[in-house]
Amino acid sequence: xxxxxxxxxxxxxxxxxxxxxxxxxxxxxxxxxxxxxxxxxxxxxxxxxxxxxxxxxxxxxxxxxxxxxxxxxxxxxxxxxxxxxxxxxxxxxxxxxxxxxxxxxxxxxxxxxxxxxxxxxxxxxxxxxxxxxxxxxxxxxxxxxxxxxxxxxxxxxxxxxxxxxxxxxxxxxxxxxxxxxxxxxxxxxxxxxxxxxxxxxxxxxxxxxxxxxxxxxxxxxxxxxxxxxxxxxxxx
Amino acid sequence: xxxxxxxxxxxxxxxxxxxxxxxxxxxxxxxxxxxxxxxxxxxxxxxxxxxxxxxxxxxxxxxxxxxxxxxxxxxxxxxxxxxxxxxxxxxx
Numbered sequence: 001x002x003x004x005x006x007x008x009x010x011x012x013x014x015x016x017x018x019x020x021x022x023x024x025x026x027x028x029x030x031x032x033x034x035x036x037x038x039x040x041x042x043x044x045x046x047x048x049x050x051x052x053x054x055x056x057x058x059x060x061x062x063x064x065x066x067x068x069x070x071x072x073x074x075x076x077x078x079x080x081x082x083x084x085x086x087x088x089x090x091x092x093x094x095x096x097x098x099x100x101x102x103x104x105x106x107x108x109x110x111x112x113x114x115x116x117x118x119x120x121x122x123x124x125x126x127x128x129x130x131x132x133x134x135x136x137x138x139x140x141x142x143x144x145x146x147x148x149x150x151x152x153x154x155x156x157x158x159x160x161x162x163x164x165x166x167x168x169x170x171x172x173x174x175x176x177x178x179x180x181x182x183x184x185x186x187x188x189x190x191x192x193x194x195x196x197x198x199x200x201x202x203x204x205x206x207x208x209x210x211x212x213x214x215x216x217x218x219x220x221x222x223x224x225x226x227x228x229x230x231x232x233x234x235x236x
Numbered sequence: 237x238x239x240x241x242x243x244x245x246x247x248x249x250x251x252x253x254x255x256x257x258x259x260x261x262x263x264x265x266x267x268x269x270x271x272x273x274x275x276x277x278x279x280x281x282x283x284x285x286x287x288x289x290x291x292x293x294x295x296x297x298x299x300x301x302x303x304x305x306x307x308x309x310x311x312x313x314x315x316x317x318x319x320x321x322x323x324x325x326x327x328x
Contacts, residue, residue: 075260091247173287204238220249235239
């Protein structure tokens with residue numbers, strides 16, 4: 001049984017909040033902390049209804065659908081009250097050559113790095129996923145480190161750590177957030193001209209201002225120096 | 237938001253980009269003025285598809301790369317297929 005974080009009585013609100021970096025932390029469902037009591041009750045009532053139906057026919061896809069639809073609702077609701085960045089302009093460049101002749105780089109905010117090249121956030125060696133989740137506030141104030149990942153890196157040499165999203169799936173298969181296999185296939189099949197020698201990953205839970213003003217412009221310089229024609233990005 | 241900022245900086249630096257966003261984050265490319273985005277109706281942490289669903293993952297990447305040839309100022313397209321391919325469905 002989970003031990004309560006404090007002595008105050010358990011309420012629906014404190015229960016929902018505990019999934020957001022609390023005693024029941026679960027990054028798939030951290031959005032529960034953003035829901036009203038009524039919405040949270042609807043989520044759990046709906047979940048149990050879908051679970052009952054799954055007990056009957058074994059089709060668990062409806063549980064996935066339930067999670068997806070509530071994630072979609074929670075993250076798109078009340079946008080104006082959140083401190084989201086919004087811009088009126090759209091910076092825009094045109095691909096100067098056919099895709100089949102272009103050198104394409106992969107950039108993801110997945111938090112991957114190659115074994116032996118740990119970015120060691122805040123100078124900490126071998127930071128665990130649990131520690132990364134506990135220090136999410138510090139990550140959000142710091143500037144991100146870009147990890148370079150040679151595109152022929154074997155999957156068993158990849159490491160991932162990111163306090164902001166559920167890494168379970170990417171631990172099973174890194175291609176769900178770092179699609180090197182698909183990119184290599186598309187290079188082989190001539191859909192893209194060439195996959196850039198390195199892919200790039202960083203922890204997307206980071207200072208947005210430091211990223212925008214200081215770090216991302218340096219990454220642009222590095223990509224231009226690598227004569228990259230286009231970039232595929234994967235946010236997590 | 238991080239990738240939205242990186243996309244904006246790269247585009248301004250002359251490098252065309254495309255991002256693959258899950259539906260929960262579909263507001264990000266719209267609000268942040270991102271040039272090209274493919275929206276997948278996938279759960280958090282699985283933007284390309286389910287683990288080991290190589291067919292779906294490739295389809296998503298290919299659909300995103302095709303958007304790189306768009307010459308419109310902003311191109312935001314929904315990926316029209318479900319989270320799992322039939323072959324990757326556990327009950328299939």
